[in-house]
Amino acid sequence: MFKKSTHRFVSLLLIIIVSSCATYYDKSRATERQLIAGNYDDAQKKIGANKFLAKKRNALLFNLEMGKVLHLQNKFEESNRYLNEADRLMEQYRNGFETAVGITVNPSLQPYIAEPHEQIMMHYYKILNYVQLGKMEDAIVEVRRLNEKEKALDIASNSNEKKYSQDPFGLMLMGLIYEADGNDNDAFIAYRNAKLSYDNDQTGLYQNNEPTSLEQALLRTANNSGIAYESKEKYDLNYAPHGELILFYESGLSPVKAEKNYFFSLSENAAGFFFQSGTIIVPVVYNFKGNNPNFNPASLGFIRLAFPYYVSRSSVQKNNSVSVNGETKTLELIEDISALAFQIEQDNFFKNLGRDLLRLTIKKIAELSLAQKNEYLGTALNIANTVTEKADTRNWQTLPSQIQFLRVPLKEGTNTIQLKTNDGKSTSFEIIGNGKMIFKNICEF
Amino acid sequence: MLALFALGLQSCFHHVSRVDPEKNIDLSGSWNDVDSRETSAAMVTQALEEDWLKNHMSAKKEKPVVIVGMINNKSHEHIDAETFMKDIEKAFIESKLVRLVQGGTKREEIRGERADQQTNSSVSTMKQWGLEVGADYMMQGSINSIVDAYKREKVVYYQIDLELTNLQTNEIVWIGDKKIKKVVKN
Numbered sequence: 340m341f342k343k344s345t346h347r348f349v350s351l352l353l354i355i356i357v358s359s360c361a362t363y364y365d366k367s368r369a370t371e372r373q374l375i376a377g378n379y380d381d382a383q384k385k386i387g388a389n390k391f392l393a394k395k396r397n398a399l400l401f402n403l404e405m406g407k408v409l410h411l412q413n414k415f416e417e418s419n420r421y422l423n424e425a426d427r428l429m430e431q432y433r434n435g436f437e438t439a440v441g442i443t444v445n446p447s448l449q450p451y452i453a454e455p456h457e458q459i460m461m462h463y464y465k466i467l468n469y470v471q472l473g474k475m476e477d478a479i480v481e482v483r484r485l486n487e488k489e490k491a492l493d494i495a496s497n498s499n500e501k502k503y504s505q506d507p508f509g510l511m512l513m514g515l516i517y518e519a520d521g522n523d524n525d526a527f528i529a530y531r532n533a534k535l536s537y538d539n540d541q542t543g544l545y546q547n548n549e550p551t552s553l554e555q556a557l558l559r560t561a562n563n564s565g566i567a568y569e570s571k572e573k574y575d576l577n578y579a580p581h582g583e584l585i586l587f588y589e590s591g592l593s594p595v596k597a598e599k600n601y602f603f604s605l606s607e608n609a610a611g612f613f614f615q616s617g618t619i620i621v622p623v624v625y626n627f628k629g630n631n632p633n634f635n636p637a638s639l640g641f642i643r644l645a646f647p648y649y650v651s652r653s654s655v656q657k658n659n660s661v662s663v664n665g666e667t668k669t670l671e672l673i674e675d676i677s678a679l680a681f682q683i684e685q686d687n688f689f690k691n692l693g694r695d696l697l698r699l700t701i702k703k704i705a706e707l708s709l710a711q712k713n714e715y716l717g718t719a720l721n722i723a724n725t726v727t728e729k730a731d732t733r734n735w736q737t738l739p740s741q742i743q744f745l746r747v748p749l750k751e752g753t754n755t756i757q758l759k760t761n762d763g764k765s766t767s768f769e770i771i772g773n774g775k776m777i778f779k780n781i782c783e784f
Numbered sequence: 785m786l787a788l789f790a791l792g793l794q795s796c797f798h799h800v801s802r803v804d805p806e807k808n809i810d811l812s813g814s815w816n817d818v819d820s821r822e823t824s825a826a827m828v829t830q831a832l833e834e835d836w837l838k839n840h841m842s843a844k845k846e847k848p849v850v851i852v853g854m855i856n857n858k859s860h861e862h863i864d865a866e867t868f869m870k871d872i873e874k875a876f877i878e879s880k881l882v883r884l885v886q887g888g889t890k891r892e893e894i895r896g897e898r899a900d901q902q903t904n905s906s907v908s909t910m911k912q913w914g915l916e917v918g919a920d921y922m923m924q925g926s927i928n929s930i931v932d933a934y935k936r937e938k939v940v941y942y943q944i945d946l947e948l949t950n951l952q953t954n955e956i957v958w959i960g961d962k963k964i965k966k967v968v969k970n
Contacts, residue, residue: 423862476857480860486860490933
């Protein structure tokens with residue numbers, strides 16, 4: 340009788356395991372299909388109907404996804420309502436219980452924590468929304484908030500230039516908005532910080548990839564605010580009397596997270612305890628003999644670790660060209676979100692691995708000590724732990740893969756802009772040169 | 785099992801209770817209603833204790849007329865300047881020491897209504913143009929902030945500067961400030 344019910348229980352758990360293996364990407368395929376088809380309204384409905392996103396712990400993710408699809412529909416006010424809520428959730432006090440669940444049970448059960456580059460991208464969309472709404476004071480508030488995020492990134496990476504730290508794209512954006520607001524002094528400081536960030540970068544993502552317009556912007560804003568700045572190049576400081584177009588071209592879809600299983604064993608040498616899986620060795624700073632001097636690491640057996648990893652989404656690399664009033668211009672890559680995601684994964688790989696292994700070991704020790712007292716309860720806890728062992732595969736999936744950039748002077752009156760991609764698509768629009776900086780972003784998936 | 789237990793506990797957390805609007809509640813450390821109310825009360829008290837009011841009363845023998853102008857948000861948060869301006873206006877009226885006139889978009893609406901009366905109201909009830917009370921002083925200011933954050937600790941410092949200018953002479957008759965410092969630990 341007991342065996343029969345145990346059998347049923349195990350079968351049920353197996354069903355749960357199989358069904359719960361689905362990643363966030365698996366659960367949001369319908370949204371992706373609508374995005375690629377350009378049905379942003381339907382994509383919004385799919386996000387709204389996504390049961391996974393409706394969970395309280397995924398509120399931040401839900402607000403980010405909604406903010407982006409509403410932005411795509413030019414619903415700037417509504418988009419910012421969601422993005423402001425996302426911003427609030429990012430800053431919210433995390434209670435001890437939720438953190439404890441993340442540390443001890445499973446990180447995917449704790450409230451979603453945005454990746455560093457996602458925080459920068461949230462401000463990018465909020466700024467664009469406010470600019471489109473003509474709310475410059477609010478756009479400047481966002482720029483100040485972005486500055487706080489940039490400082491936090493620098494602190495989190497210990498100013499390590501080999502890691503993703505200060506994001507020059509964010510700094511460029513700050514400079515552009517300050518400049519559009521007529522604040523050349525703050526614009527210069529932001530541009531100069533961007534320049535330093537490009538120059539000092541050791542990740543290979545940014546060095547020598549600064550936009551060609553940056554040097555000119557530095558010289559112009561320095562000159563306008565009475566700051567001495569030497570440049571090797573000579574520029575016309577009044578090069579855009581009829582205004583400028585600041586164009587961002589967003590293409591493709593950001594990477595998503597999949598789940599990979601690692602099987603680790605715990606060993607001990609003179610230096611202490613370490614986990615090993617093939618060639619991966621992770622030292623553990625934890626005294627397993629603290630409670631039990633006879634602790635034998637081999638008694639843990641193999642520990643299965645479900646670990647998330649980034650996977651690129653097939654997006655066609657487009658060679659784009661823009662013609663402004665019949666003159667061809669080249670777009671420059673200003674933010675490679677795909678490359679950033681892999682960089683951040685690499686930066687934190689061992690840190691996250693160590694954290695997750697420690698979590699699993701603590702669970703395993705609990706299983707063993709319970710099994711010593713009651714075999715069935717030990718088995719039950721083992722099954723429960725197996726069920727809950729799941730990688731956190733959440734990330735902001737409506738982000739683009741790459742953002743390209745162009746700033747170009749406008750002529751007085753109507754300007755015709757035509758954007759051509761090598762897959763034959765062509766978009767054209769008109770902009771009135773009115774002496775101001777006009778911001779526009781185009782998104783294609 | 786632990787996960788189910790965790791989820792079960794989480795779902796019990798939703799709770800709503802009504803509180804006194806005057807009660808000080810700090811949740812996130814951001815600028816909130818308490819800051820707005822306390823700042824406006826402190827600033828108006830400061831402003832009304834200064835010499836400009838006595839000087840005006842002795843020279844003109846009547847209460848000064850004040851208009852609250854723009855309060856620029858130069859902070860890192862989206863602060864609704866209107867709530868703050870309303871709190872200042874309310875504190876002025878409650879003091880009974882100054883008279884207040886309408887400014888900004890509300891004034892435009894009033895003028896629109898008066899314009900409408902010129903064609904749609906009876907002559908006996910129609911309000912006339914050119915009889916508005918002109919303000920003697922204008923209050924303007926800004927909200928600034930400095931943030932110093934390290935990992936999960938944050939110190940936010942707000943400085944609210946207000947000044948009162950004589951509209952006739954362009955003379956600044958009063959400058960006041962209020963400083964608020966908050967420590968937020970996450």
